Amino acid sequence: MESHEHHSMNIDGHAQHATVQSESVEEIEMRSWKRKLIWAWVFSIPIAFLMLSERLFGMSLLPEEFMIPALLILAFPVVFIVGWSTIRGGMRGFYTFYFSMDSLIALGTVVAYLTGFFSYFGFVADYSGVSAMIMAIFITGKYIEAKAKGRASQEIKKLLELGAKKALVLRGKKEVEIDITDVQIGDIIIVKPGEKIPTDGVVVRGESAVDESMVTGESLPSEKSKGNNVIGATINQDGILYVKVTKIGKDTFLAHIIKLVEEAQGTKVPIQKLADKITSIFVPLIIVVALISFANWWIFTGEISRALGVGIAVLVIACPCSLGLAVPISLMVGSGMGAKAGILIRKGEAIQTMKEVKIIVFDKTGTITKGKPEVTDIYSIAKESYLLEISATLEKLSEHPIARAIVAKADLKSYKKVTNFSILRGRGLEGKIGTKKILIGNRTLMAENRVDIKKLDERLQSFESVGKTTMIVVENKKVLGFIAVADAVKDDSITAINKLKMEGYRTVMLTGDNERTALAIAKQVGLSEVIANVLPEDKAKKVEELQKEGFVAFVGDGVNDAPALKQANVGIAMGSGTDIAIEAGDLVLAKSSLTGVVQAIHLSRATFRKIKQNLFWAFAYNVVAIPLAIGGVLQPIVAEIAMALSSITVVMNANLLRKTRI
Amino acid sequence: MKKIKLTISGMHCGSCAGNIERSVSKVSGVKSVSVRMMTNTGIVECEDSVSDEDLKKAVAKAGYKVMKAEKE
Numbered sequence: 251m252e253s254h255e256h257h258s259m260n261i262d263g264h265a266q267h268a269t270v271q272s273e274s275v276e277e278i279e280m281r282s283w284k285r286k287l288i289w290a291w292v293f294s295i296p297i298a299f300l301m302l303s304e305r306l307f308g309m310s311l312l313p314e315e316f317m318i319p320a321l322l323i324l325a326f327p328v329v330f331i332v333g334w335s336t337i338r339g340g341m342r343g344f345y346t347f348y349f350s351m352d353s354l355i356a357l358g359t360v361v362a363y364l365t366g367f368f369s370y371f372g373f374v375a376d377y378s379g380v381s382a383m384i385m386a387i388f389i390t391g392k393y394i395e396a397k398a399k400g401r402a403s404q405e406i407k408k409l410l411e412l413g414a415k416k417a418l419v420l421r422g423k424k425e426v427e428i429d430i431t432d433v434q435i436g437d438i439i440i441v442k443p444g445e446k447i448p449t450d451g452v453v454v455r456g457e458s459a460v461d462e463s464m465v466t467g468e469s470l471p472s473e474k475s476k477g478n479n480v481i482g483a484t485i486n487q488d489g490i491l492y493v494k495v496t497k498i499g500k501d502t503f504l505a506h507i508i509k510l511v512e513e514a515q516g517t518k519v520p521i522q523k524l525a526d527k528i529t530s531i532f533v534p535l536i537i538v539v540a541l542i543s544f545a546n547w548w549i550f551t552g553e554i555s556r557a558l559g560v561g562i563a564v565l566v567i568a569c570p571c572s573l574g575l576a577v578p579i580s581l582m583v584g585s586g587m588g589a590k591a592g593i594l595i596r597k598g599e600a601i602q603t604m605k606e607v608k609i610i611v612f613d614k615t616g617t618i619t620k621g622k623p624e625v626t627d628i629y630s631i632a633k634e635s636y637l638l639e640i641s642a643t644l645e646k647l648s649e650h651p652i653a654r655a656i657v658a659k660a661d662l663k664s665y666k667k668v669t670n671f672s673i674l675r676g677r678g679l680e681g682k683i684g685t686k687k688i689l690i691g692n693r694t695l696m697a698e699n700r701v702d703i704k705k706l707d708e709r710l711q712s713f714e715s716v717g718k719t720t721m722i723v724v725e726n727k728k729v730l731g732f733i734a735v736a737d738a739v740k741d742d743s744i745t746a747i748n749k750l751k752m753e754g755y756r757t758v759m760l761t762g763d764n765e766r767t768a769l770a771i772a773k774q775v776g777l778s779e780v781i782a783n784v785l786p787e788d789k790a791k792k793v794e795e796l797q798k799e800g801f802v803a804f805v806g807d808g809v810n811d812a813p814a815l816k817q818a819n820v821g822i823a824m825g826s827g828t829d830i831a832i833e834a835g836d837l838v839l840a841k842s843s844l845t846g847v848v849q850a851i852h853l854s855r856a857t858f859r860k861i862k863q864n865l866f867w868a869f870a871y872n873v874v875a876i877p878l879a880i881g882g883v884l885q886p887i888v889a890e891i892a893m894a895l896s897s898i899t900v901v902m903n904a905n906l907l908r909k910t911r912i
Numbered sequence: 913m914k915k916i917k918l919t920i921s922g923m924h925c926g927s928c929a930g931n932i933e934r935s936v937s938k939v940s941g942v943k944s945v946s947v948r949m950m951t952n953t954g955i956v957e958c959e960d961s962v963s964d965e966d967l968k969k970a971v972a973k974a975g976y977k978v979m980k981a982e983k984e
Binding site for chain 1: 949976
């Protein structure tokens with residue numbers, strides 16, 4: 251217990267720190283940009299007036315001899331005090347060789363400022379006012395960008411804030427309010443109507459509807475009563491629930507989701523590689539280009555002032571920021587949107603691969619169907635209760651959903667001893683009760699054991715053709731009868747599959763069931779292709795075969811389907827309730843519905859489209875703007891405005907992703 | 913081997929993250945480093961012998977500041 255406590259303290263403390271801290275870094279930076287912004291313009295506005303009056307009206311607000319000193323004095327605080335961190339950071343690049351955006355701005359502004367002094371010697375025009383304007387616009391751009399970046403991460407921040415801080419715990423007969431970090435596994439917590447469920451657990455008393463939309467994206471509230479699992483951070487609506495705590499701290503559903511989302515943001519989208527390569531050499535390259543432009547203009551026009559203007563314009567117009575931001579900011583908005591809808595993007599790569607996917611393969615049980623089979627019919631040659639009894643005795647030892655259905659149906663008080671028991675994966679079970687050898691399983695198992703089922707065949711077929719799974723029961727090689735089990739199709743499977751088909755995807759169902767049962771289910775939901783009789787271990791192989799015909803996305807429940815999820819080009823793992831298949835999928839759904847698959851596919855495509863758009867704009871901007879600056883078409887101030895706008899555009903465009911309906 | 917999460921301030925573009933990754937990966941004992949500009953964090957996998965101070969210095973060398981270093 252002690253280790254648990256330590257665990258929870260540690261992890262929860264950690265999670266809270268993370269919240270406070272990531273906010274504080276951003277907040278500190280926001281505040282500092284804002285302060286810089288104000289002070290930069292306090293000095294830059296008078297500078298703008300001084301410069302404009304001369305240029306526009308041909309008359310000066312100040313006598314000629316005061317003009318340059320005034321600009322130098324006003325510009326100094328903007329460039330060297332307000333812009334100090336930029337200047338220092340940027341200049342450092344020149345002796346450590348870690349160049350960044352700041353290096354370009356620092357070089358541009360410092361050179362421009364120094365012209366003010368050189369102008370006394372008469373060989374160059376004064377750009378000192380320009381240096382302040384560049385810095386002020388740069389800071390303004392950064393401020394707007396920082397704000398938009400904050401907006402891009404809003405969904406993820408909301409996730410972090412979702413967790414409850416306090417819990418009402420039953421101690422003896424008393425209700426005590428304690429800190430969430432002090433809650434331990436096994437505690438009984440009381441959740442009143444309208445309150446947040448503090449952590450993951452199982453209901454031991456009470457009934458209520460719980461709104462789980464914040465973590466699963468499922469809009470309908472889910473009914474909870476004794477025995478149901480509840481998720482921390484979801485909201486209890488109308489009844490009082492007594493919940494036994496099963497997970498705390500880092501093991502909770504919410505903590506898993508947050509971790510997934512955070513990790514995904516560190517992954518790269520392959521398309522980013524080129525942009526990353528360019529940004530890494532971009533700054534030194536631009537410095538060289540600026541120097542060459544300066545030299546060329548000086549040599550060919552003989553006007554050093556003009557040449558300096560061009561050099562500065564080249565330095566400040568180049569924008570590695572927009573290139574560097576294009577992908578991560580789009581991914582951030584996309585993954586945030588996904589998290590809100592219960593879709594977790596685990597690997598940025600999946601977003602890019604999704605575009606190529608042609609074939610979507612679905613696992614049947616638990617994916618298309620509810621995964622909760624029920625016994626619907628029993629056909630018995632011997633006594634029905636006896637057939638059910640021996641079946642349940644064996645099935646009790648298996649964890650398979652069908653086994654559970656049979657055990658539930660029989661509802662035995664006590665179980666006889668079973669010897670020589672073994673699970674025959676994908677086929678059934680065998681074992682001995684006393685001296686009787688029992689076999690329960692499908693046609694394959696019967697064929698293997700040379701059990702003649704000809705007499706049953708017609709009857710079996712009639713059940714199979716309506717989508718029921720049949721388990722034949724055999725005692726000492728003698729057929730006793732069979733049990734038919736049906737697993738209902740999920741409500742939204744039909745619409746979801748229809749949508750995917752309309753979008754041109756080839757849809758395939760993969761199942762261990764016999765062909766007739768599988769075809770019946772496929773027909774119900776409108777799937778065109780079925781691959782039946784697939785042993786669990788062969789699912790990945792079947793996916794591999796399909797991959798010869800095109801990129802495959804596999805949708806499965808992650809627990810049994812991990813190899814197939816990994817084999818597929820995109821693995822979409824479906825979670826159900828609190829069990830979330832984290833390791834296997836590239837995309838993970840917190841809700842167990844096929845509508846989520848459609849949404850996940852739409853979100854991936856929309857996010858990737860946004861990434862491409864942003865990369866295109868960022869590249870296009872630099873490709874067009876830099877040559878214009880080299881050609882001397884753009885004034886340094888105009889160049890700086892263009893630069894600021896380009897990175898703001900990228901960030902804002904990423905935020906526009908939210909307008910897409912998924 | 914240990915995993916350290918750094919909270920870094922001062923990053924504002926892609927080349928910043930690249931600079932930090934380059935600088936930190938040069939610290940001996942560092943196996944991998946991944947810096948996320950968007951979340952102001954960096955994840956460093958390194959030998960136990962690498963101190964937080966070493967990492968802070970490497971980040972500072974690239975021109976940024978470590979606000980906090982914590983074990984994952």
